[in-house]
Amino acid sequence: MLKRALILSASVLIFAGCSTPTRYVDPAADDGPVAMTMDYRDFEKAATEAVDDMLASGAVSNPNGGRYIMVVSRITNDTMQRIDTDQLTKKIRVALLRSGKVVTTTAVGLNGAEDEMTMRARELRNSEEFDQSGVQKKGTLQAPDLSLSGKILQRNHKVGDEQQVEYYIQLSLTDLASGLAFWEGETPIIKRGSNSSVSW
Amino acid sequence: MRFVFIAVLLSVGVFMAGCASQPEANALIERQELKVDPEVIYTMTVTELLEERLPQPGGESLLQIQFAVEARSDAELAWKVTWFDASGLVVKGVGDAYRKASVLTGQTRYFKAAAPHARATSYQLHLREPK
Structure with a gap:
């Protein structure tokens, strides 16, 4: 009995010693293996290209000076993966905010406000419990000028003994006053790998 | 006589030290605009590097x-x-990652990048071989 326990413990220790140790990955210098699914590098590539192009095109520069106000509309996930599209839009929002040209409103959204506190804080109006000088006044919220929408597509193909997975990240920036798309972009991300790799 | 000679030597020394150019307090270190790793130089050549300031509507x-x-x-x-x-x-x-590209034999590929903010006045382009 004791012998068995010893052998079991030794095996566990050996296997534990052989396993790859967990380590940090520096996104600025990551040459690690590529997955067939979309990973953070793909989102970063798409966001970098989109922001580069938006800024260079002048589409996000307000001719009247000041910053445009952008709202994030629907980003459809038409892939076989469960993707939180905020992974993409957040990078774009942060970069546009840093550029000093665009600020994103969190008070408006397709499924309600991103930050519900904007409206909740207004419910304090006329409450005797709160100093009314600090409560938000009526008519202070800013309506958006631009809307960011898009779609992430996935197409799978069999190429010889391998499979090819194509992702297309399509984005549009619509001027809400005219309904015209001021900027549009598409970033294709094509991966080819083993048939046994899964892309979902 | 010897005392006078030493005094003159000291004053000349002090005078010269006063004239010496003072190092700038905030001297910037020279930075290369283009940094190409040796592995890349072996397989390709950077044939052009252009820059311009794009006027913006604002x-x-x-x-x-x-x-x-x-x-x-x-x-x-x-x-x-x-x-x-x-x-x-x-x-x-947006991010810190390197952008990857493939170049075929004899092919010339052009790449563009725009600064993330109008306050960017200089840059460093680094070319390396993905591991």
Whole structure:
């Protein structure tokens, strides 16, 4: 009995010693293996290209000076993966905010406000419990000028003994006053790998 | 006599030290605009590196660069532009990752990048081989 326990413990220790140790990955210098699914590098590539192009095109520069106000509309996930599209839009929002040209409103959204506190804080109006000088006044919220929408597509193909997975990240920036798309972009991300790799 | 000689020598020394150019307090270290790793030089050549300031509708201008590489053999390339403001501080962009590209033998590929902010005045382009 004791012998068995010893052998079991030794095996566990050996296997534990052989396993790859967990380590940090520096996104600025990551040459690690590529997955067939979309990973953070793909989102970063798409966001970098989109922001580069938006800024260079002048589409996000307000001719009247000041910053445009952008709202994030629907980003459809038409892939076989469960993707939180905020992974993409957040990078774009942060970069546009840093550029000093665009600020994103969190008070408006397709499924309600991103930050519900904007409206909740207004419910304090006329409450005797709160100093009314600090409560938000009526008519202070800013309506958006631009809307960011898009779609992430996935197409799978069999190429010889391998499979090819194509992702297309399509984005549009619509001027809400005219309904015209001021900027549009598409970033294709094509991966080819083993048939046994899964892309979902 | 000896005392006078030493006194004269000391005063000349002090005078010369006063005339010597003082090092600048905030001297910026010279930075290369283009950094190419030796492995990349072996397979390709940077044939051009252009920069211009793009006028923006708001009146500002944005630094944009374009570079071209010509490959002597099929090769992989990773590139990244780091942007700096007038003080030499890094202007952050979307991410820190290198962008990867493939270049075929004899092919010349052109790449473009725009600064993330109008305050970017200089840059460093780094070309390396993806591992």
